[in-house]
Structures are given as C-alpha cells and as structure tokens.
Amino acid sequence: MGASSSTEQNVSSEQREVESLAASTGSISLLQNAFSKLADPQRNAIPLQSLQQCFSLNYENTECEAVKMPDSLLGLLDHLGPAMVDLFFVTDKGGVNWVEFIRGYLKCCGRMPVSALLNTLLRLLAATGGKAGIPLKLEVEAIDDGDYKISGSLLPIDVLVFLWMCWTMLWNSRTCRFLKEKEYLYLPDISPLVLSAVSSCAEGGRGLELWDxxxxGLDIQLPAGEFLTWMMTTVTNLAECFTQFVNARLQNCASSEQDALESSSSSLREISPGKACNSCLLTGGRAWAISLAIRSTISKEILNPYFPSDSNATDENLLYRSSLHGRGLSRFWSNIEGYLGPLLILISATSGDANEDSTNSRKWIIGALTHQGFENRDVFYGTSGTLFAISPVFHVFSPSGKEKNFVYSHLHPTGRVYEPHPKPVGIAFGGTAGNERVFIDEDFAKVTLRHHAVDKTYLHGSLFPSQGFLPVEGLILEIEAWGLGGRKAREIQLSYKKREELFTDQRRKVDLKTFASWEDSPEKMMMDMVGDPNRVEREDR
Known part of the structure; x- marks a missing residue:
C-alpha cells in the first residue's frame, strides 16, 4: 500500500519529499497506521466519507459553565469534519491517496510559524461556518506559495463560538480515551477571554463597560487582522488545540477496537469538571486562558483537574486555599513550604464595599505565576514569572526583561528582637521594596495594586478595568495557591514536611538517660535556680 511503498525503487520524488516532511514532525508511523486502517485495500486510498467521519464531532450532552451556549455552536461542530477534509485534503475519484493524505496532515500539523497556524484556524472557522450556514464576515483570499490572507471582521459572539470550537477540539483529544464519542462535552466560562479580544481589537473597546x-448582545466589529494579532500575543497556544485534535483522532482511528474497549473500561475519576472545580477561583475557563498564554509543560498541568483522568488532580495541585486552610501568611507558608515547582497564586478581591450584596463593589481576580518555590527573603528574587488579569477581563503581563523583581515573600524574622529598618512582611510581585506592583499583607486581608509605572519587571497594563494611576487597596475575598510542578514536586514537598516533623519531634524530646546522675539532670539545675537564683557556683577545675 501507499504507506509502505517508500522503500521501493519506483517511489516518486514527490512522495519522498512529503514523507521526509512528515518524518520531521515525528508522525510518520502514526500516519502509516491510520492510512492502513482507513484506506480501501483495492483502491489504496481513503474513502471521503471515512476521512470525514474520522474528524467528525457530535455531542449530545453538554454542560455550560456560565454563559448561555449559542445555538450555532453545535451546528458548527457537526460540520467540522467535512469542512476539514474539504479544506486540507485533495480527493480524486478513489478518495484520498497516500501522498495527499500526508500533504493534508502537513497543512494541519506541519512545521510552520505560529501566525500561520492561527491563520489556519481562522480559515477552518470560515469554512466550517459556511457549511453550517452561519453568517460570518470573514473573507479568505489565497496568495502565492499557499499563503492566505484573512480579512473581514468578527462579532463577540463569533469569537465565543470560535474559542469554544477550539476548546472542544482540545476536550475531545484529552477525553477520547475515557469518554465515549457522544457522551459528554463540558464548556467552560470564557467570558474574560472574549472581553480581552473585544477590548484589544474593537474600536472603542477600551472604553467599554466590562464589569457586567x-x-x-454586543454589536461590535473586531477586524480580522487585529484579532489575529491578539491571538499571537494573548493565546499563543490556541493552535495546539487543533494539532492535538488531529493527532488524537488519527491515533484513535489507528488503534484497534480492542484497545478502545480496554481504554474505555479503565478506572477513571468520574466527576463533572464544572461541579468539582467551580467552587475554586481556578475554574476551567480561567485555567484554559492561562494555559493558552504560557508555552511550557505548565500549560498541560494546569488543565489536569478539568479532564477525566485516573487520579484526583484537584487534591494534588491545590496547595492552599484561604477559606479552607485559614488566612494569613503563616498558614499559607505551612502549606507551600518545600514545594520547589512552579506555583500559581490567585487573588480575588474587591475595591468597593466588601458586602456581597453591594452594587458598588467591583470584584476582580488577578494571578501570578512563579517558576520556582517561595523563599523567606527580605529582597526580591526569582528567575521568571508572569502576572495575569483574570477577571472580569483576561490579560497577560510577561517579563519585560529590564528587571528581575519577580517575587518577594518575607515572614517575621526569627531570633532577632529589634530591627532598625524592618522590611515589609508579606508577598509581592514586581516593582521595588515599598513600591510593589502587587503587595499582599501579612494577614491576607488587603492587597495593594500600583500603577505599572512603578514596575520594570513585568509588561505594562491594568490588572483590572479602570485601575487608574493611584494605588488601589482591595479587600481580599479569597487566595489560592496551585502547584504546577507535577506529582514529583508534590512528593518532594511531602517528604520535606515529614522530615521537618521528625526534626521537630526530636527537638521536643529530652532523654533523661543521657544524664549520668541527678546532679547533672536539667531538673536539678531548675530546682537550684528556683531555690536561690542569685547563688554563684564556682566551677570545679
């Protein structure tokens, strides 16, 4: 068959070229197995209907976290498979042959710049929307050398549907081993992401009321070029949802039915992500938004609690929650001490009335990601980090490269009674000592945010809408700390805690057998001091 003919003498240069490109992606064996499973042996080609079915999505049960799901979303998902095949794979009378199968895969998952991958996603949206009968104002224009120019505009509801389409592809790729095809689709609340695109792309978007x-219902046009720029700066990893989906579906087709049965029968954590994690600040939508902005293994680790798995990732990753473990820096420290992996800190606060029923309160959530554990130091430290405005609108503030004041975490000094110039006790991110961009006090009662002009460590921008130039003191509602270093970092922390507990127990114990007699015992010394504390004893020489 075509998948195995590359070793023969009559292989065309075109086939060698595409196979070489596929081999550079590390997916040549996957493509060979998928082609052998899908292809018609007589025609040595994949029937069009089989390839469409391979990439088709059809969910019957959906759970939406907050925003009402538009009716157009399910119609878009129903036409995703046929649109992909028409857009990326060239067919003839017999179907898709081996060379065109590889070529189509390279159009989806080949090595190309991030801008080209994001451009491909917008082309897929336009093609799928056309098949589903969704009126989109996107225009795709072909340019030389296979490049395409995207023009036109998007509405906020179009952005919502587009992002949910990308999430669905990621959800399918992560759950295909655990859930049946039509069993369940979880849609997180991604309103802050959509508002981020609106405020960044639309004319007059920065003056839009973003709290409620x-x-x-927004009737604002987002130019396609501006939207592409926003994706490149805010949701860089969005294209990976598509590439992971393509690889997962081909892997699913290449696997035998027996493997699928064994995978579906394996034990897993049967939970609803919306119900299990919505009580936390780090909801599914917020975790996905953060994962789209960081390019590392952390982006996968942060999403583990929101996909079916064989372990309880929520308990493993959540290290501290103020409403659960108690407020204050000491409580926080006792839960995160010894954790040497990346940490995500989330702070929910209000800059108005703390009363939950107050209409004047402005609740917002910010976050800080550190790539190392916390240390008790009276100066700033760290090698890298990122600040996030998470709610009501999402923004990313990466390192600027000018300074390295990433983290400040200082507890009360031990062993010293007086300090002439005491350093502030608390946690801070960015800025300088006494002029921090984000400062959390010792009691975890208040958080102070300052204008980005005081900070040269992180990029400029407001941490919540209409922040202004003056410092803002917010009342803290909740603080969470999530460990993103994987199971190994958690095991190292647990061993550290056990070792510290052992040392503490040893220091508390006094073994009387180590003293030779009553004269040498600590009880005798104490009795003598109580009886006559002013008595002077001469040392025997």
Missing part, C-alpha cells in the same frame, strides 16, 4: 457585559 453581555457578550451575546
């Missing part, structure tokens, strides 16, 4: 904004 109805995304489905």
């Amino acid at each position: 904004c109805d995304i489905l």
